[in-house]
Amino acid sequence: MKRFTIFRYAATVSLLALLVLACRDRTIPVSSANTPSPDTLNLLQAEPPPAKAFKNQWTPELEKEFQQRAKEVIKYYAGKKYGNTYGENEKASYPNAMFDFLDGNREKAIAFLENEDNQAKDNAHTEGIDYYYSFTLKGQIRKYFFFGKFLDPTYKQRMFLGAKKWTQQDPNGRPHPIYGKGRGGDGWGPEVRGSWVDGRNTDNLRAMREISVYLMAEETGNEDVRQLYKKRIQRYVWALYHIGMGEWDSENYHGHTLAAYLNLYDFAKDPEVEMLGKAALDWLCAAGALKYYHGGFGGPSKRDYGNSNVVYGSSAARLLWLYFGDNSLPNPKPERDSIHVVTSSYRPPLAVVALARKQFKKPIELLSTKPVYENWKPGGEDKPGYWETTFFGNSYQLGSVVAEFSDGDVGTFKLMAENSQRGMDYFVANTGGDRLKPGKNKGDQIGQYRNLLIWLRAASNQPFYFQIPKTAVSEIEDGIWFFKFEKTWLAVHPINLNNYTKIAIKGKKLEELYRDEVMLKATPKAHQYAGFTLEVGDKITSSYASFKESVKKKSKLDVSQIVSGTVQLKGVNGNNLKITHNSQNELPTIVRNGVKYDWFKNYDLYKVTEENNPISLGWKQGKMRVEAGGFVFEQTVSSDGKVSF
Structure with missing residues (x-):
């Protein structure tokens, strides 16, 4: 049996060949690792984040499939109208512009990404940069760290200064300079909720907030806030490996949480936090792999609205398709969160890909548990x-x-x-x-x-x-x-x-x-x-x-x-x-x-009672094991949030 083992090696910069297209006048050095073909070298425009020393290794065949699917996503979004920056509309407009950038429309895309925010006056305390809405934050992070080299230095400095003010103290619950604690009532904006940042606590919105605050605190040197948010991220990743995910296997939101953690994996500097990002992504991909089936996403799920029970019908399936494929039909509507996938060096473990493709002995029964939604509250860790x-x-x-x-x-x-x-x-x-x-x-x-x-x-x-x-x-x-x-x-x-x-x-x-x-x-x-x-x-x-x-x-x-x-x-x-x-x-x-x-x-999160066991993760044990397709992947998150594999 082949065994898939992650090991440390001298990190080299891995280029995503078909993901970052169209700059004919810029030469980028490449390494021998995952090197694009000569024809592709002329099309490169932007580098992905450097490959991690602990990166999950893929086969050339899988990488080629991924690259082709990524190219299809870029072409799908290329040339589409961007939209605007009102409220949290950046959830769509930023990815639209970023995809267009990757297709070659550099100047137009960067001009939009640098454009004054619709609510710049509300954000005067952060240099006019919108660091409030969680969906906006997810895009701001990739804009700053991935596309930052293409931004006007003055604009990027504004982003830096705004982030430095934003993370001087915990922005969550900090009274807004204009709206104080907010007027209350319906809505999620600062005028209603107050605060310097979106305080909603669904798994996906919380991940966007906590990871963005952490990364900007780390970037701007606000160490107290960085440490505070490191602990919050540690607790969340601990929960994944010990009691599970509150917003479990959501057809609508699973991919949003995964995309947020791609930001952490790609841009964190603290090695411990980098590892937390990887551990979260490995878990999220394994959980998604169990429910992914030939382009569908099924079985029980939290936050299921009943409008996605067809092939490629769910948001989760349309995103995980980039990693797992296993359907020859084109994806009719790739997720906008794919921008984070195609510009990231992260790949799921090979055993997880095989799990998604159901490459294990069948028939077999899997028993699993999920935690209550707000599992961080008193009693939330006591039982499933x-x-x-x-x-x-x-x-x-x-x-x-x-x-x-x-x-x-x-x-x-x-x-x-x-x-x-x-x-x-x-x-x-x-x-x-x-x-x-x-x-x-x-x-x-x-x-x-x-x-x-x-x-x-x-x-x-x-x-x-x-x-x-x-x-x-x-x-x-x-x-x-x-x-x-x-x-x-x-x-x-x-x-x-x-x-x-x-x-x-x-x-x-x-x-x-x-x-x-x-x-x-x-x-x-x-x-x-x-x-x-x-x-x-x-x-x-x-x-x-x-x-x-x-x-x-x-x-x-x-x-x-x-x-x-x-x-x-x-x-x-x-x-x-x-x-x-x-x-x-x-x-x-x-x-x-x-x-x-x-x-x-x-209480086990994943348990198979038969001899053949494609996935296991005990209740509060922290050790996940995946065995499928001839590959084995094991990873542990300890009770104090330390990652080992």
């Missing part, structure tokens, strides 16, 4: 907030999550199945207020054991909604709903549900996004427990016809105790899953093959 089960079949992955409480922005269940034409298909169920609205809704409880799943809902008139691809074959036989995907077979036993009907997806944008999907609706029969069971098969283990016959003859649904909220399913292969609805909280009682599953004895 969510328990997740994921089963990786030969042609699909199926995931579900449970918790002691309801949670309206959690996507609780998804199945992703291979599709040779577009990468993958989704099977999604939810009981939200509308056909696409997810949520761990009150009364919904799920049990899963490998390829078996039971979803039971307390008495309610709320319908169940199901999403399937248009290419799926749908049949109802012996009261069982069968769905034939390209390589994956689904058998659904409805529990006190009427047969489904097809319904329309509302809204012009959603209609376009879901043009190749079908939405089904099933209403409860009576005021009692309702739900469904799911059993999944695949082409490798059986034909669709034999799967149907086996389910009808061997699979058994026992609803004899449903009055007390108990349902049991025996699968084709003999496995048994039993669920009892819990009326005291939202955590059901689960029995798997006769053994009661004890949630409170299973």
Whole structure:
């Protein structure tokens, strides 16, 4: 077996060949490491940050794939209108300008990046530079450190002086020179919230703030603030490796946090902080790799809005695609955060790339936990907030999550199945207020054991909604709903549900996004427990016809105790899953093959019970191990935030 080991070596400057294009009049020295082809040398315009001595090494083949995808992203954004700098609009306008710069429009892009901010008067205390909004900060950092050599020296000095004033003391919560503590009410600007910096604490916005303050304090010599923010970053990275991420596996925001940590990795000077940046990125890429599937992003997720269950539909998938690929279709809308990826020297460990491409022995079941959202508050480190089960079949992955409480922005269940034409298909169920609205809704409880799943809902008139691809074959036989995907077979036993009907997806944008999907609706029969069971098969283990016959003859649904909220399913292969609805909280009682599953004895962040173990990370153990594709990667973050590998 090949073993992927990170080692220290004399750092050389690595150039990103196809990422930084179009300067015909500037010569840049290159090293032998990751050297572009001679044809490419004439196109180079800007250097990426120097490669770290501890950089994860990649194969030439992977790097070539990455470079091609990066070139596609640059061309996608080249020539687009930049936008403006009002509020936090820099989240779009700065990347647009930076991509245009990389495509060769240097003067136009730099002129925009140096343009006076729309709210320069509000930022007079920081030399007119906007250091308030978190999304703006993420772009300001890459502007200053990466594109700084192309900025007018006077403008760059303004950025420096503004940052020096900004980080003289902790800007978070410091009364604003004009607005004091703010007037309160709706909105996130300084006039509403006060403060010298955006104080929102979602993982992604917090990462943008803390990393930007740290880097500018380090750059301008404000040591007290640098040390304060170093401790905050240490705590966050400690949490990743010991209890998990509050904004876990978010389809919408995972990439924003990753992009912020690319800034830390690329531009921090303190070796300990550089290592923290790498550790965070390795963890974020590993977590994303588990949910990434042929250009899709699925399984349970926090902050899931229900509008991204298609190939390349989620922000996370469109960003991680740069690293993981694994889909021949072009990315229709690359993420703007890709600017941080394509101008960074960071690459995920080879084992993590193989994990994303599911290059490990299957089938296998992975048990994992997630912390409560605000895990830094008292009690947040005591126990997990969510328990997740994921089963990786030969042609699909199926995931579900449970918790002691309801949670309206959690996507609780998804199945992703291979599709040779577009990468993958989704099977999604939810009981939200509308056909696409997810949520761990009150009364919904799920049990899963490998390829078996039971979803039971307390008495309610709320319908169940199901999403399937248009290419799926749908049949109802012996009261069982069968769905034939390209390589994956689904058998659904409805529990006190009427047969489904097809319904329309509302809204012009959603209609376009879901043009190749079908939405089904099933209403409860009576005021009692309702739900469904799911059993999944695949082409490798059986034909669709034999799967149907086996389910009808061997699979058994026992609803004899449903009055007390108990349902049991025996699968084709003999496995048994039993669920009892819990009326005291939202955590059901689960029995798997006769053994009661004890949630409170299973805290590991990632744990596989079988011999083959592609990823492991114990509760408060700090050591992550990834083994996939013949590569092994191990990294530890100690209790005091020290990184070793």
